[in-house]
Amino acid sequence: MAGNNLPYGEGVSIHRPSIFNGENYAYWKIRMKIFIEAIDIGIWEAVENGPFVPTVLLKDSNDIFEKPLKDWTKDDGRQVHYDKKAKNIITFTLFIDEFFRLTHEGTNDVKRSRKHTLTREHKMLKMNSGESVCDFQKPFTHLINHLTDLDMTFEKEELNLKVLQCLDRTWQQ
Structure with a gap:
């Protein structure tokens, strides 16, 4: 052998x-x-x-x-x-x-690139003018799920704060 x-x-x-x-x-x-x-x-x-x-x-x-x-x-x-x-x-x-x-999952390079892109998207995320919270919830949840799949973790408080930061100015009145 x-x-x-x-x-x-x-x-x-x-x-x-x-x-x-x-x-x-x-x-x-x-x-x-x-x-x-x-x-x-x-x-x-x-x-x-x-x-x-x-x-x-x-x-x-x-x-x-x-x-x-x-x-x-x-x-x-x-x-x-x-x-x-x-x-x-x-x-x-x-x-x-x-x-x-x-x-x-893709290769490690693909995962790293995807994680970087999604992290940037997460930082730049904003609610569009006239968009309802329900309409905003779907892309927000989708983005968080993808980041979680790439081994990122989020506390509930962090997610809630992010949603509040993303709200359109009309919600501040």
């Missing part, structure tokens, strides 16, 4: 990608690049360039819109297919707990 000493006990094959076990990311990344390029260089380009969305430019308004499936060219279909293959290969290499963590 010499294979048990390898950092990748499963997936050490030219036919199956290496399973990422959470360690030796740089090594795994190189192996994955080689594996994916061996299948098709277009798939690796999809990994490098991110998702491909077929779009169309409206000449009269210079607006860009997503192309309906019926209007896709063969090249559009091929590029989207590369994306799907890349996603399939990469998700196949993750342990199930890592797959679900990334799917539902």
Whole structure:
């Protein structure tokens, strides 16, 4: 059982990608690049360039819109297919707990960025003129729930004070 000493006990094959076990990311990344390029260089380009969305430019308004499936060219279909293959290969290499963590929470960088954005949004939150407290409650609760999901905690007193600070000036009369 010499294979048990390898950092990748499963997936050490030219036919199956290496399973990422959470360690030796740089090594795994190189192996994955080689594996994916061996299948098709277009798939690796999809990994490098991110998702491909077929779009169309409206000449009269210079607006860009997503192309309906019926209007896709063969090249559009091929590029989207590369994306799907890349996603399939990469998700196949993750342990199930890592797959679900990334799917539902995102990477640490994404979480940090999201937390920063939501914190800023929380600080800038104000009730719009003419908005009722009931109308304000929904986006406020939604924002607090998202921040709580990112491990931020709030005391009831803090939340109540925030609501009072956000009230429109008409509530002060």
